[in-house]
Amino acid sequence: MTAIKACLIQQSCSGDRKANLEKTAGMIRQAAASGAGLIVLQELHAGLYFCQVEDPALFDQAEAIPGENSRTLGALAKELGVVIVSSLFERRAAGLYHNTAVVFEKDGSIAGTYRKMHIPDDPGFYEKFYFTPGDPGFNPIRTSLGNLGVLVCWDQWYPEAARLMALAGADLLIYPTAIGWDPVDSEAEQARQRDAWITVQRGHAVANGLPLLAVNRVGFEPNPQHPKTGIQFWGGSFAAGPQGEILAQASRDREEVLLVEIDMARSEQVRRIWPFLRDRRIDAYGDLLKRFRD
Numbered sequence: 001m002t003a004i005k006a007c008l009i010q011q012s013c014s015g016d017r018k019a020n021l022e023k024t025a026g027m028i029r030q031a032a033a034s035g036a037g038l039i040v041l042q043e044l045h046a047g048l049y050f051c052q053v054e055d056p057a058l059f060d061q062a063e064a065i066p067g068e069n070s071r072t073l074g075a076l077a078k079e080l081g082v083v084i085v086s087s088l089f090e091r092r093a094a095g096l097y098h099n100t101a102v103v104f105e106k107d108g109s110i111a112g113t114y115r116k117m118h119i120p121d122d123p124g125f126y127e128k129f130y131f132t133p134g135d136p137g138f139n140p141i142r143t144s145l146g147n148l149g150v151l152v153c154w155d156q157w158y159p160e161a162a163r164l165m166a167l168a169g170a171d172l173l174i175y176p177t178a179i180g181w182d183p184v185d186s187e188a189e190q191a192r193q194r195d196a197w198i199t200v201q202r203g204h205a206v207a208n209g210l211p212l213l214a215v216n217r218v219g220f221e222p223n224p225q226h227p228k229t230g231i232q233f234w235g236g237s238f239a240a241g242p243q244g245e246i247l248a249q250a251s252r253d254r255e256e257v258l259l260v261e262i263d264m265a266r267s268e269q270v271r272r273i274w275p276f277l278r279d280r281r282i283d284a285y286g287d288l289l290k291r292f293r294d
């Protein structure tokens with residue numbers, strides 16, 4: 001396939017999980033009606049970003065795969081004839097939970113899953129309390145639209161993750177995301193963080209000669225324990241080409257169904273003039289397996 005019409009769905013979420021999923025379904029239908037064949041949702045799109053606090057009761061939000069949400073999304077994929085990349089809070093077993101991306105094929109079947117590998121633990125992002133790091137490794141998910149290198153949020157800061165997906169044959173890098181500011185940060189600090197987020201992912205596209213989709217949420221979500229604080233999700237979902245060029249970008253504060261056409265043949269052209277994979281010094285990279293070189 002030489003071209004894919006993709007859609008990045010950027011939305012706000014509430015505590016009403018049923019209403020969130022209904023809104024998501026409506027936006028998926030809108031995207032499909034506009035000709036999108038690949039539809040990507042944001043990280044943990046079924047509800048609020050609950051990792052602002054550590055609360056054992058919140059594990060009740062997790063679901064098995066397949067479960068209610070995955071069955072709903074699978075049915076939509078089949079009805080509309082689209083590939084959907086979703087992101088769910090997975091209950092794998094009692095006491096074992098993951099932040100998991102689930103990819104649905106056009107026939108409604110689950111094409112594959114990816115469990116988030118890099119798990120943050122920062123103020124307002126207490127993910128290590130909830131999520132076990134993924135164990136299947138960095139393997140693209142094969143679909144009728146190509147091999148999708150699906151990674152999740154915090155993974156997007158690690159060039160190793162993008163590289164390993166590329167080396168395994170990914171045709172496209174995809175990052176469902178939930179990232180935002182602490183509203184007390186200065187405007188200058190907020191700008192630096194957002195620019196860094198965009199820059200590092202454009203770098204992954206360049207270094208691997210691959211197109212890239214990053215989908216973020218929007219809206220302010222208060223901290224349940226300290227309602228005057230919280231996270232202002234900055235939106236800005238975007239698509240980049242294999243030279244890091246911005247192909248489409250959403251706003252910082254509005255829900256959007258962002259459509260973009262991806263020329264999948266360009267990766268071959270770009271890799272011929274920038275043969276980074278050819279020139280890698282794999283004989284000299286052994287120290288990458290160390291935490292730090294003392």
